[in-house]
Amino acid sequence: MIPVIKNTILVSKIKAGDSDAFGRVYDEHVDAIYRFVLYKVSHNAEAEDITSEVFLKTWTYIREGNHVQNIRALLFRIARNLVIDYYRANKNRIHIAYEELADVLVTDIDSADREMYQKEIQEFLEQGLNTLKDEYKDVLLLRYVEGLSISEIAHIMDRTNGACRVLLHRAISALKKIKNDFNE
């Protein structure tokens, strides 16, 4: 089915109170949202809480009759706002052990390369991604981890497509620079 129609049908089903339809939305996006939130807040339990709140809030938002063009973008947008709220409320963030996270991420890699990858990813997370500005981190995660389109990201970040492209470009340059710095 054409994605736009699929999206519209889903939204109208949810508006009518079809919880099964919402269940499908959940199944489809929960991993991505969880990931996004986890990389932002770096804490398992918090990520779980925020993720479930994202879905509840999305349901409310759609049920209120708001116009929704793209459910995925809406989910990420709500997630992003909730994370911002979370930051505001918790100035002292608790950090996950990056080592553990990296360990989870390399579980399906051959044992020979594993250690190396793990170290690399740990470094990437700890010294690369997490040292970037929040905005940069957002665009990078949305674009390269979740594979969203520029226009979806523009929706989520509340910017124009052009501004998003520029932001993405700067984010990549910043990341590369940091990488070069610590590789030297």
Place this chain on the structure above:
Amino acid sequence: MNTLKRQFESLSRLKAPAEWKQETRNRLIADIRFSSFNHAKSSRISAFIPVLSVSKTFLNPFAWMQSGAVLMLIIMIALGGSVASVGATFGSVPGDVLYPVKRTIEHVQIALSPSDEDKAKIHLDLVSRRVEEFYVLTERIQQNQENDKTFGNVEKALEEVEKQVKTAQTAVLKVKDSTLDQKKKDTIARALSQNTAHIEGVIDQAVNTLSQKGENALGKKAVQVQQNVHQSELSKVETVASLVQDKVLLLTVLEPKKLVLVSKSTDAIQYIEAALLSDDSVEQLQAEERALSALKSGKILNTAPVRKAFGLPENPLDETVKDSAFVILGKQDSARELIKKLTALQEAIKTEESVEQLIEVGKNIEQGVQEAKILTYDLTRFAKALGEEAASEEDQSSTDSGTIDTGVVKGITVPVKDGSKDNPVVSKPVENEKTPQESPKIDKKTPQDKPKEQEPFTQPENQNDKPQEPVPPAI
């Protein structure tokens, strides 16, 4: 850049913990199911009340045409959109111009759905829809928006509910007896469980709304229908159980039922507790009891001076209350016991692991709730006779009308109307006087239904509170 790309890719491999995902999903679905109707109490969460959005549509029945929805509607039906999706565009109720159109579309949908299983699912959705229509109409009455035809329409809506319940029942039983593969049966079971929880909640609320208006003939009919719905095959745990073979799955499917039972019993407990006689009255009764046994043994004469000497009111309580102190105290005791029993059952149902036990406990709870209603009614009556009402008029009257009449439940309000707490009180005086004699039948019916509303409020409400505040901007 290559390493960067690879590293990003490895980041995307992360998945949410499977167990947590499933758990959260169940909770979420249960929350939104329940919030849909049982949350009517708080206006802050009015967004959760489908009826509101439905009524928005009916205020301007042609609104849907403006948004190019007609085209959308055709596409949706052509693509096999569910009943619910059509429902989004059609919020009409009996008596509205568009209502026949809505019904026609439903008929087409049923005719077009190829399998029994699809039909059963649609029929179940339609029951929900009929009940919602009934609710919207009762709401109109409550808001005094009614005209001459409204009552006729409510009656029509009620008949439609009954008809649809029967049709859905037949459709579901057909699926049950068919040789469909298990997965499909499971889906039906899930739809059945969720729909009935919803249906029961909505109809209870509607009957409440109606009873606040004191529309007697209509109210009685509504209670009758309500009871029929509760007793239909659809609402029985056994029906769901007979559809599902996998025991573990069945328990998750039955989750909404459990919640309903728990909240029913919670409410029943609250009613009895509110109706328990005060310590003063109990003391008085005990004194009376002692005196009576003394009198019966013939040692003392039952005269006013003697009674005074015992510290009793001048007239024997028998005469005013018509039941002797023994009986009243007995009721008080059994009320206390019932509270204990219900609390125990409630605990039991929360930890229930097998379906047979669930059915058993469920029955016990239903029974307990019935008893609770009768006891509450009796105790309230006694309390009044004992002059307690002066002290605690408000509690009394609210429990009173909650239990006796078609069910103004204490604290339960209907979405749109503010000042929920005042409502029952306002409408009470009328009911209090009439009901004791009039509605013994009604009294027995309502018990099972009302209680449900109370608990769902409290628990999901909190969860919903949070999400409400920062509303994301439109996309």
